[in-house]
Amino acid sequence: MSSWVQILLDFIWASSGLALVAFSLGLILGELRIVNIAQGDLMMVGAYSMYAMRGLPFLIALPLTFVVGFVLGLVLERGVLRWVYDKGFMTTLLATWGVGIILQQGVATVFTVSQKGIDPPLKGLIEIGDVVYPEYRIAAAAGIIALLTILLLVLYRTALGLRLRASIDNVEMAAVLGISPQRMFAMVFALATALAVLAGALIAPTIAINPTLGLSFLAPAFFAVLISKPGSLGGPVLGAVAVEFTFTLLQAYLNITVAESILFGLLAIFIVLKPQGITWSWITAREEAS
Amino acid sequence: MKTLRGRPAATGIFNSGRVLGLLLFAAAALCPLFLNEFKVGLIGLGLTYGLFAVGLDLAWGRTGIVSIGQAVFFGLGTYGVAIALVRHGSAPVGGAIGVALAGLLGAFTAAVGLRRATNPSTMAVLTLAITLLAEKIARDWWSVTGGSSGLYVPPLTSTYSYYYLCFATAVGVVALLWLTVLNRPLGNRLTAIRLNERRAEHLGIPIFRERIIAFALSAIVSAVAGAFSAPWMSSVSPDRVGIVLSTQVLVWVAVGGRATLLGPFVGAVVLTYGQDALASSMGNSYLLLLGVLFILAVLLVPNGIAGLFFAGRELADTTPRVEAAVPRPTAAADALVATDIVKRFSGNLAVDKANLRVRAREIVCLIGPNGAGKTTLLNILSGAIECDAGAVSLSGTPIDTMPPHHRVAAGLARTFQIPSLFPGLTVAEHFILARQEAGTVTPLPEIYARLERNHGDQRVELLSLSDRRSLEIAMALCSQPVVLLLDEPAAGLARHEADALATTLRALRDQTGCAIVCVEHDMEIVRNLADRVVCLHHGKVISEGTMAEVSANPEVRRAYLGLA
Numbered sequence: 137m138s139s140w141v142q143i144l145l146d147f148i149w150a151s152s153g154l155a156l157v158a159f160s161l162g163l164i165l166g167e168l169r170i171v172n173i174a175q176g177d178l179m180m181v182g183a184y185s186m187y188a189m190r191g192l193p194f195l196i197a198l199p200l201t202f203v204v205g206f207v208l209g210l211v212l213e214r215g216v217l218r219w220v221y222d223k224g225f226m227t228t229l230l231a232t233w234g235v236g237i238i239l240q241q242g243v244a245t246v247f248t249v250s251q252k253g254i255d256p257p258l259k260g261l262i263e264i265g266d267v268v269y270p271e272y273r274i275a276a277a278a279g280i281i282a283l284l285t286i287l288l289l290v291l292y293r294t295a296l297g298l299r300l301r302a303s304i305d306n307v308e309m310a311a312v313l314g315i316s317p318q319r320m321f322a323m324v325f326a327l328a329t330a331l332a333v334l335a336g337a338l339i340a341p342t343i344a345i346n347p348t349l350g351l352s353f354l355a356p357a358f359f360a361v362l363i364s365k366p367g368s369l370g371g372p373v374l375g376a377v378a379v380e381f382t383f384t385l386l387q388a389y390l391n392i393t394v395a396e397s398i399l400f401g402l403l404a405i406f407i408v409l410k411p412q413g414i415t416w417s418w419i420t421a422r423e424e425a426s
Numbered sequence: 427m428k429t430l431r432g433r434p435a436a437t438g439i440f441n442s443g444r445v446l447g448l449l450l451f452a453a454a455a456l457c458p459l460f461l462n463e464f465k466v467g468l469i470g471l472g473l474t475y476g477l478f479a480v481g482l483d484l485a486w487g488r489t490g491i492v493s494i495g496q497a498v499f500f501g502l503g504t505y506g507v508a509i510a511l512v513r514h515g516s517a518p519v520g521g522a523i524g525v526a527l528a529g530l531l532g533a534f535t536a537a538v539g540l541r542r543a544t545n546p547s548t549m550a551v552l553t554l555a556i557t558l559l560a561e562k563i564a565r566d567w568w569s570v571t572g573g574s575s576g577l578y579v580p581p582l583t584s585t586y587s588y589y590y591l592c593f594a595t596a597v598g599v600v601a602l603l604w605l606t607v608l609n610r611p612l613g614n615r616l617t618a619i620r621l622n623e624r625r626a627e628h629l630g631i632p633i634f635r636e637r638i639i640a641f642a643l644s645a646i647v648s649a650v651a652g653a654f655s656a657p658w659m660s661s662v663s664p665d666r667v668g669i670v671l672s673t674q675v676l677v678w679v680a681v682g683g684r685a686t687l688l689g690p691f692v693g694a695v696v697l698t699y700g701q702d703a704l705a706s707s708m709g710n711s712y713l714l715l716l717g718v719l720f721i722l723a724v725l726l727v728p729n730g731i732a733g734l735f736f737a738g739r740e741l742a743d744t745t746p747r748v749e750a751a752v753p754r755p756t757a758a759a760d761a762l763v764a765t766d767i768v769k770r771f772s773g774n775l776a777v778d779k780a781n782l783r784v785r786a787r788e789i790v791c792l793i794g795p796n797g798a799g800k801t802t803l804l805n806i807l808s809g810a811i812e813c814d815a816g817a818v819s820l821s822g823t824p825i826d827t828m829p830p831h832h833r834v835a836a837g838l839a840r841t842f843q844i845p846s847l848f849p850g851l852t853v854a855e856h857f858i859l860a861r862q863e864a865g866t867v868t869p870l871p872e873i874y875a876r877l878e879r880n881h882g883d884q885r886v887e888l889l890s891l892s893d894r895r896s897l898e899i900a901m902a903l904c905s906q907p908v909v910l911l912l913d914e915p916a917a918g919l920a921r922h923e924a925d926a927l928a929t930t931l932r933a934l935r936d937q938t939g940c941a942i943v944c945v946e947h948d949m950e951i952v953r954n955l956a957d958r959v960v961c962l963h964h965g966k967v968i969s970e971g972t973m974a975e976v977s978a979n980p981e982v983r984r985a986y987l988g989l990a
Contacts, residue, residue: 165547171547171550171551173494173550173554216721216725219725220724220725225546225547226486226490226492227724227725227728229492229494229547229550230676230680230720230724231721231724231725233494233673233676233720234717234718234720234721234724235717235721236717237673237713237714237716237717237720238714238717238718238721240713240717241711241713241714241716241717242714244713244714245711245714348669351558351669352558354554354558355551355554355555355558355559358547358551358554358555359551359555361547362545362547362548362551366545391566392562393559393562393563393565393566393567396559396562397559397563400555400556400559403552403555404534404538404552407538407539407541407544407548407552408538408541411541411542411543411544411545411548412543412545413545
């Protein structure tokens with residue numbers, strides 16, 4: 137019983153973080169049609185930003201980090217990505233790959249490669265039955281879930297969200313209706329960057345911070361995006377939950393590397409069966425209703 | 427095989443690729459005479475890295491398959507040799523096992539990630555995931571791989587003789603690749619797939635199979651390089667299969683030059699040597715510099731260092747020596763029969779139980795208002811999309827379950843509404859590809875033969891729209907089709923060109939004996955061209971017959987004019 141509570145709490149914590157990254161990845165893939173391999177490294181930037189601001193109160197450092205992410209996103213979009221939009225899928229992918237290398241090595245140059253760590257703002261433990269769980273993880277998971285709920289509500293229930301979804305659906309048509317693709321691209325990329333950076337910042341107190349930390353989040357986040365229909369915004373969130381659920385189950389019984397290998401095998405089978413990903417039908421229904 | 431004549435003027439700054447290639451070859455062959463053992467070892471390692479990069483280039487540069495986890499294949503070769511050496515087994519056997527595993531893994535990855543309906547991002551995610559996973563496995567499975575600290579490889583007895591072994595291997599593998607793939611029809615097919623997947627498929631190239639072959643070969647070459655690199659390292663550790671090495675090889679290829687033989691070697695040797703020279707003084711900023719270099723190379727010099735020196739010959743001349751004398755015989759009275767075709771796009775019924783019967787040597791024009799399902803029907807006939815229900819047969823043979831390239835072989839050829847050609851290739855190169863796939867040289871009607879004579883060395887981007895359309899039709903004719911499918915061949919043409927088109931197409935039919943199915947909006951052309959007209963509306967055939975019959979049909983008038 138107690139081990140199941142523990143597994144459930146771990147699952148909620150891990151899937152909420154992954155969902156935020158997968159959401160930001162899906163946003164970029166949907167709007168800009170770019171596979172952003174630097175997404176994991178953006179998380180890493182978030183963690184280091186929190187480390188750099190470790191002197192400040194957590195709740196002040198967090199919004200500042202979000203701003204850092206937003207500005208970084210604008211700089212990357214204006215400075216690198218907009219030059220490659222018309223050069224095809226491969227070039228955009230390689231350009232983000234290069235951005236990732238630069239971020240990693242840039243951080244390594246400034247902070248050195250030695251591991252860093254920061255203290256969580258909440259150090260308490262919560263007792264649920266006979267399981268003792270860190271307060272911080274529960275609070276952070278609740279925060280992420282609230283944030284994702286708000287983001288999805290904005291996307292599916294407001295005029296701004298409608299404009300964004302129109303642009304994702306058909307960028308030329310949206311442009312004809314007065315939704316500027318340039319501005320939309322820049323805003324979406326900046327927002328998605330800020331979200332990935334925020335995810336990294338929230339995870340930072342629970343992990344060892346090093347320049348390559350983003351890589352371990354990249355594959356599962358891509359799995360989450362890959363199993364949902366391209367262009368879907370809620371899909372990657374559910375995808376993340378599905379991936380993390382499978383992984384948590386496998387991990388409960390198996391060594392972590394074996395669990396990851398099986399997860400990869402399952403993904404390969406999934407791609408063969410459903411090359412276009414799953415349409416999460418209740419989301420489609422809501423999209424059509426709104 | 428003779429080299430291709432008539433390429434446009436060299437695009438490189440210096441067209442001195444051959445001289446440069448020979449100089450570098452001589453430098454690599456002679457460098458042990460001038461350098462100390464340590465530096466020879468460094469260049470030896472650089473050469474094996476260069477071969478590794480050649481492997482990646484086969485997938486990325488030639489075929490256009492993204493692989494961001496290429497180190498997995500390299501590492502399988504390296505670990506194969508290292509495990510054999512540690513256990514006092516035979517290094518060649520260990521290496522061979524590693525290479526075989528790499529080939530299988532490559533074929534498996536490609537078979538999963540490069541299927542028809544998969545998104546282009548799938549392959550990127552799969553290869554990335556594999557390299558991350560492999561690094562973890564290498565770290566965890568310490569009984570075999572020695573875990574994080576890796577396997578200790580006994581030092582070489584003679585650096586110089588091993589250097590020459592690596593040199594000979596690199597030259598040998600590249601020569602073998604050149605003779606069996608790159609300078610052969612397969613190499614041309616890979617280039618065609620990279621430049622325009624859809625056109626390649628509708629020329630009759632089995633794109634799925636060729637891509638699997640290309641990726642498996644790329645994995646094998648990388649693994650061979652990995653196997654030979656093991657003795658150059660004092661220990662083989664998990665980073666040999668990992669993400670950093672996968673990244674570096676991308677940089678080598680990007681900087682050295684894609685789709686060239688020399689580029690990957692230049693990139694690998696220069697950057698390996700540079701890393702050793704600069705890393706001690708610059709530390710991490712060297713890798714930072716590498717990242718910046720990579721982005722700049724991708725953005726500004728897409729052809730890399732080698733691209734500055736080579737004019738870049740894209741295709742081998744593989745024109746068959748067989749001349750086709752007679753048109754393909756068509757015994758059946760019905761060239762193409764489509765029965766009860768149904769196609770839905772998420773609930774929207776695009777084609778609704780449409781029937782189409784085309785007799786041998788007949789010209790049928792498909793007309794109908796916008797959205798009637800004409801192009802969808804054409805796509806179903808050519809195999810570009812699958813129908814939900816219905817049957818299609820060509821000269822009596824059912825073809826509805828065939829992929830597009832088999833339909834081409836069966837005698838079905840098509841053109842697209844927007845001419846679909848291979849960007850960057852010349853007119854002559856388009857004919858090489860078309861004839862290579864046809865297996866014969868078919869005499870072309872004069873108007874198309876003239877296009878080849880007069881514009882042979884012109885890149886297709888510089889052709890006028892009507893010439894581009896003609897080229898597409900000419901390529902289709904090379905396969906001696908039983909039925910030629912044309913999607914709005916007159917769209918965007920000037921009036922006089924459009925008027926000439928009907929005459930040209932009728933002459934083409936008389937000369938080659940192929941039936942034509944033509945989607946067309948221009949009623950003047952339809953009147954002059956069609957033996958029979960079929961009108962579609964809301965995915966259904968609402969009328970067929972002569973132009974006069976169809977245009978007199980009240981239902982057709984309603985469909986076009988919306989009259990009650």
